Each structure stands twice: as C-alpha cells, then as structure tokens.
Amino acid sequence: MSQVRLWGDAMWGIMRRDAILFVSYRTQLVSQFLGPLFMIAVFYYISRLLTVRTIHSPGGYFGFVVIGLVIIQILTLSLGLMPGNVRQELISGTIERFLVSAHGPVNGILGTTLFPLCNAFFTGFFTLVLANVVFGLPLAATSFLAIPVALLGVVAFMPFALFLVALVMAFKQAASASQFIVSGIAIVGGLYFPIALLPGWIRWTSEVQPFTPATDLLRHLLVDTPLVHPAGVELLKLVGFSLVLLPAGFALLRASIRYGQRTGTVAEY
Amino acid sequence: MSFPSVSVPVSTQPPTGGPPGEPILELEGLYHKWKGPKPPVLDDVSLTLRAGEVTWVGGRNGAGKTTLLRLAAGILLPQRGSVRIGEITPASKGGVYRRQIGFLSAGDRSLQARMRVSQQLDYWARLAYVPRGRRAELVASSLQRFGLEEFAARRVDRMSMGQRQRIRLAMAFLHEPRVILLDEPRNSLDDDGYELLNEQIEQAAKRGATVLWCSPRGEDRVLACDAGYTLEDGRLERVQ
Numbered sequence: 001m002s003q004v005r006l007w008g009d010a011m012w013g014i015m016r017r018d019a020i021l022f023v024s025y026r027t028q029l030v031s032q033f034l035g036p037l038f039m040i041a042v043f044y045y046i047s048r049l050l051t052v053r054t055i056h057s058p059g060g061y062f063g064f065v066v067i068g069l070v071i072i073q074i075l076t077l078s079l080g081l082m083p084g085n086v087r088q089e090l091i092s093g094t095i096e097r098f099l100v101s102a103h104g105p106v107n108g109i110l111g112t113t114l115f116p117l118c119n120a121f122f123t124g125f126f127t128l129v130l131a132n133v134v135f136g137l138p139l140a141a142t143s144f145l146a147i148p149v150a151l152l153g154v155v156a157f158m159p160f161a162l163f164l165v166a167l168v169m170a171f172k173q174a175a176s177a178s179q180f181i182v183s184g185i186a187i188v189g190g191l192y193f194p195i196a197l198l199p200g201w202i203r204w205t206s207e208v209q210p211f212t213p214a215t216d217l218l219r220h221l222l223v224d225t226p227l228v229h230p231a232g233v234e235l236l237k238l239v240g241f242s243l244v245l246l247p248a249g250f251a252l253l254r255a256s257i258r259y260g261q262r263t264g265t266v267a268e269y
Numbered sequence: 270m271s272f273p274s275v276s277v278p279v280s281t282q283p284p285t286g287g288p289p290g291e292p293i294l295e296l297e298g299l300y301h302k303w304k305g306p307k308p309p310v311l312d313d314v315s316l317t318l319r320a321g322e323v324t325w326v327g328g329r330n331g332a333g334k335t336t337l338l339r340l341a342a343g344i345l346l347p348q349r350g351s352v353r354i355g356e357i358t359p360a361s362k363g364g365v366y367r368r369q370i371g372f373l374s375a376g377d378r379s380l381q382a383r384m385r386v387s388q389q390l391d392y393w394a395r396l397a398y399v400p401r402g403r404r405a406e407l408v409a410s411s412l413q414r415f416g417l418e419e420f421a422a423r424r425v426d427r428m429s430m431g432q433r434q435r436i437r438l439a440m441a442f443l444h445e446p447r448v449i450l451l452d453e454p455r456n457s458l459d460d461d462g463y464e465l466l467n468e469q470i471e472q473a474a475k476r477g478a479t480v481l482w483c484s485p486r487g488e489d490r491v492l493a494c495d496a497g498y499t500l501e502d503g504r505l506e507r508v509q
Contacts, residue, residue, distance in 0.1 A: 006398040013395030017381060017388075024383040093378025097440075099344045100372040101396035102364035108396070261346040264303060264336065 010103040014111030015118070018085075022115065032119075036127040037134075039069060044135045054194050056226055058138045063223035066131045068191030070124040071215055074150075075182050077120035078113065079157060083164040083174040085112055090172065090269040099266065105257050106250070109165055117154055124150075128222070140224040149217050152235070156210035156242045162249030166256040172269055185211045210241035287320035287447065293354060293369075293479045294318040294341060294448045300349035301336050310336050312503035314350070318448065318479040323470055323493060325509075326483045328500035334483040335375055337500065338450045341481065342372045354448065368398060371446035375453040377433055382426035386417055386436055389425055390443060397444040411439040415465055430457040435465070442469050449473055451482040455492070467492060 023029060047062035055064045086109060089095040098108025131137040160181060167174040186192060188202065189211035195203060206212045213234040219225040227234065260266030287293055296316045302309040310333035318324055328334050339345045340352055343359030343366050352359055359366045381389055390408045399407055412418045415435040420428060425436065434457045441449055454466055470480050470492065482492060486499070497509035 002400070006400065009401060010395045010398065013392050017384065017392050020388065021381065021383050092382070093374070093376070094381060096344070096372075096374055096379040097393065097396055100342050100367055100370055101393075102368040102398040103396045104364045104367065107364075258346070261344070262348060264301065264339075264345055267339070267344060 007103070007107070010101075010107070011111045011114060014108065015114040018112065018115035022119070032123060033126060036069075036073065036123065037130055040066060040127060040131050040135060043069065044131075054196060057219070057223045059223045062131075062135070063137055064194075064219065064225060065192060066127070066137060067219045067222055067225075068186075068215065070127050071189070071211070071218070072182070072186060072191055073127060074120040074124050074154070075157065075185060075211075077123060078116050078154070079161050079164065080178050080182050081116050082113055082161045083168045083178050085116065086165050086168045087172065087174070087269070090168070090267075093267075096267060105266075106254055109169075109253065113158070113161060121150070121154075137223070139222055142221045142224075146218050146221040149214070149221060149235075149238075152238050152242070153210065153214035153218070155246065156214060156238045159242075159245035159249030162246075162253050166249075166252040169253070169256040169260055169266070185209070188212070189215050191215060210238055210245075213237040287477045289319075289321035289477065291320045291477075292317050293320050294481075295353050296337075296341060296350070297352075298350035299337070299340055299347050299352070301333070301340065301345070302348065309503050311340070311500075314500075314503070314505045316498070316505060318481055320447075320477045320479055321474050322495040323474055323480045323482070325492070325494040325497045326481065326500055326505070327486050327497070327508075328483075329486050332486075332500045333503060334485075334500055335452055338372070338374075338452050338481070338483055341448070342370050342450050343367055344372075364398070368444075369447045371441040371444065371449040373437055373441040373451045373454055375456065377430055377437075377457070380425045380433060380436060383424055385422050385424055386428070387412065387421040389436060390439060393440045394443060399444050407443055407445075411443045414442070414469060415439040416461065431459050431462055434458055435462055438466060438469070442473065445476070445478075447478050449478055449480045451480065453484055454482055455484065 043065050044062055047060060047065065050061050052061045052064075055061055057063050059066070086095070089112070095105070095108075098105045101108065103111070128139070132139050164174045164178050164181070167177060188195070188198070188205040189209070190206065195206040195212065198206065216227055217231065217234045217238075220227045220231065257266060294317070296314065299311050299314040300309055301311040314337065316324070326334055326337065336345065340347055343352070346359060354366060354369050357366045357369070381392065384392065387408060390411055391404065394404045394408055412421050415438055417432070417435055417439060420432060425433060428436070438454060441451065455463060458466060473480055494509070496507065498505045498507050
C-alpha cells in the first residue's frame with residue numbers, strides 16, 4: 001500500500017508543480033477564461049442566423065456546437081499541449097528529473113498529463129456554465145451523467161496524446177502532428193457539424209476512432225440530441241478503443257524512451 | 270492482451286550505504302558510440318565504485334565523461350557492457366536502480382524556474398520516492414546543509430548561478446542515495462559553496478555511499494578523492 005502511496009505522492013507532486021507554473025503566468029489564466037466567452041459568443045450569433053433541420057435538440061445548432069467546442073477545448077488543452085509540454089521539458093532539461101528518479105520517465109510523462117486534463121475539464125465545465133447562464137443554453141436533466149462519460153472519453157483520447165509524446169521523445173518535434181490530428185478530429189468527429197454532411201468516401205473515418213461516440217454521447221446527455229446508435233453501443237465503442245489503444249500508447253512511449261536511451265538522444269532537444 | 274501496469278518501487282526503504290570497500294556500482298566493458306563516423310566515445314570502459322570511496326574522472330572536453338556518468342545514472346542504456354548495483358540494473362523494473370542514484374548534470378539545467386526553492390526540493394523528494402514521514406525533514410536538512418535556508422521561499426529563476434548550483438547539488442544528495450554522480454559539481458560555486466560540497470561528499474562517504482565526480486582537464490582537482498582516472502580516446506586510465 002505504501003508503494004502505491006509513494007507513486008501517488010509523486011504524481012501529485014508533478015500535478016502540483018504544473019499548477020504552480022500555470023498560475024505563475026497570470027495573463028495565461030485570464031486569457032484561458034476569456035477565450036471560451038468570445039468563442040461561444042461568436043457561435044451563439046452564428047446559430048441565430050441558422051435553422052438546421054437535421055439537428056433535433058432543444059438548444060438547436062448552438063447546443064450542438066457548444067458541446068463540439070468543449071471537446072475541441074479538451075483536445076487542444078490535452079492532446080494539443082501535452083507534446084509541447086514534454087518538448088518544453090526536454091528544452092529546459094527538467095525531463096532529466098524523471099530520467100534519474102525512482103518514479104521514472106514513463107510515470108513522469110504520464111504525470112505531466114494530469115494537470116492539462118484537469119485544466120481541460122475545468123475549462124470545459126466553465127464553458128458549459130457560460131453557455132447556460134449567459135446565453136441561455138438549456139442543459140438536459142441527464143447532464144450529471146456526462147461526467148463519467150467524459151472521464152471514459154479522456155481514457156480513450158489518452159493514447160493519442162501518448163502517441164504524440166512518443167513522437168516528441170523519438171524525433172523531438174510533434175507540434176504540427178498534434179495540430180493536424182486536432183483539426184482532423186474536428187472534421188471527422190462531427191464537432192462543428194453533423195457527420196451525415198460528410199461525403200461517403202470519408203464518413204467511415206468517423207466510425208474508427210473514439211471521438212465520434214464520445215461526442216455523440218456527451219451531446220445526448222448534455223443537450224438531449226438524439227443518438228444515432230444506442231447508448232450501450234457507443235459506450236462499448238469507447239471501452240473497446242481504450243482497451244486496444246491504451247496499451248499500444250504506453251508500449252510506444254516506452255519504446256521511444258528506450259530508443260533514446262540506447263542511441264543517447266534521450267536528453268537531446 | 271496485457272494492460273499497462275503502474276511501476277512502483279519494490280522496496281519503500283530508503284537506500285543506505287554499505288561497509289567500507291564493498292563494491293556498490295560496477296561498470297563493465299562499457300561501449301558507446303554516437304551516430305556518424307567518429308570513433309566510440311567509450312570503448313571497453315570498466316570501473317568499480319566502492320562504499321565509502323570518492324572517485325574522480327577527468328579528461329578533455331568531449332572525452333566522454335558526461336556519457337559515462339549518464340550511463341552510470343541509467344539515463345542512457347549501454348550499447349555494450351553492463352551497469353549494475355549488485356543484481357540491479359538500470360533496466361530493472363520499478364525504478365529500484367534509479368532509487369540508489371543521486372545525479373548532478375553539468376550546466377545549470379533541470380530546475381523548475383518558477384518554483385520556490387523549498388517547493389523544488391519537495392517536488393524532487395516526491396519523485397525520488399522519499400516516504401511521506403521523512404520528506405519535510407530531508408527537505409529542511411538539505412536546505413540547511415547547502416546554505417539555502419534563507420532562500421527557501423525565493424523563486425529559482427531569481428537566484429544566482431551559484432545558488433542554483435547549490436539547489437541542484439541539494440537534489441543530488443537529498444534522498445541519501447548509495448551512489449552519487451556529480452558532473453562538474455564546482456560549476457559557479459563560491460568558496461563557501463565549495464566547502465559545503467566537500468563536507469557533503471565527506472559525510473556521504475562516511476555513511477557508506479560512493480561518490481563519482483567528473484571535471485574537465487585543466488580544472489584544479491581539489492575535491493578530496495580516493496581514486497583518480499582520466500578518460501582519453503574512449504579508455505579509462507588510473508592516475509591515482
């Protein structure tokens with residue numbers, strides 16, 4: 001038990017470190033909370049111009065797109081920033097602390113994902129509250145169920161972050177790859193528009209990643225958008241993607257660190 | 270399909286030293302070559318570090334001293350040869366090898382610039398798996414031993430290079446490791462800092478730890494040591 005406690009203490013230490021660093025840049029804190037306000041304001045006024053017949057929910061297109069925006073935020077703050085954070089650890093040499101500590105590089109890098117994820121969750125929650133309080137978005141009674149689904153979604157998204165971090169460890173760069181992935185997900189995951197609008201030749205990509213079922217489920221629970229597939233099937237998809245992709249993500253990260261340790265490039269930047 | 274397991278240390282007991290003269294860290298037949306046409310930076314290098322001893326390795330810039338220390342610390346894995354503490358190697362699961370190691374890299378990196386000194390040391394104590402009950406005590410004692418008490422609440426990026434070096438040294442010694450590896454430890458230290466470093470090396474040797482420190486040729490070798498080597502053309506040669 002005490003071994004698990006030591007592991008937990010180290011994880012908490014990394015998260016606390018990242019929180020201290022984040023708060024120490026005060027303008028970053030302010031801009032992170034102003035950003036969602038402006039973003040949903042833009043989409044609120046765009047949605048007032050539109051009547052989308054294919055979206056059947058009390059909040060209309062605004063409700064539809066706000067959930068997409070929340071997921072984009074979570075992806076940008078986690079998937080988008082994590083590889084950059086690890087690259088920053090390489091540049092500043094702070095990754096060395098992981099490499100020489102009992103906690104180790106894999107656990108250390110895993111620890112660096114905790115604060116961005118918590119931050120992403122909090123920002124997503126804040127965005128929803130803004131949409132509800134300031135712009136009058138009606139939230140469904142099942143909204144509280146979105147919390148466990150969002151957590152499951154994060155587990156399913158995590159491998160993509162691990163793949164990108166593995167790329168950073170091996171090749172020292174992944175910023176363009178993370179932008180490419182987040183933009184791609186926004187299209188095929190149906191974050192801004194229903195995937196039914198996509199041409200047939202690309203629509204299959206909406207079925208082979210965890211972002212579409214996570215988005216559909218969250219929309220259903222938060223703004224009462226009807227589901228295309230039954231909720232159980234969507235949940236099974238999320239669990240299935242997690243079970244397959246997560247071990248692969250860890251294995252790739254371990255392999256990239258081992259590769260750097262053998263060639264000597266692990267501490268390079 | 271196996272789900273990824275969480276690595277936790279096999280033992281929660283802090284590392285201790287050993288009886289004087291007992292081999293602790295054994296480097297055997299180490300070979301390392303960087304990419305490109307250059308010759309290997311380490312070629313069949315062997316070295317045994319014993320409890321209670323202080324060892325110095327010198328050599329010109331680029332001779333391979335840092336590579337040797339990184340291999341000993343487990344940051345790099347040997348392309349050929351072995352690194353072990355008893356039966357434990359850097360590849361052993363659960364971080365048991367790294368738990369025995371205190372490491373200071375050359376330069377002024379590896380500090381969290383915007384953290385306060387005491388936060389920095391507490392952060393490191395957590396990563397080093399110092400048990401909760403001992404953490405505050407070891408952080409306080411490290412602050413005191415390296416003359417950092419009055420700076421405990423100061424941000425790291427607002428400190429001088431010499432003060433930063435003291436923090437980095439404090440991290441290398443904080444968790445009372447069995448093997449202490451120091452790359453150019455005198456970097457930026459003033460006379461007082463240098464004296465504190467000497468004291469800590471002496472105390473570590475007394476409790477049965479082993480210390481290996483490297484410095485470039487030309488820098489006065491004035492830290493006390495029991496054995497001295499130079500590294501040249503990938504080979505280690507005993508000079509003392």
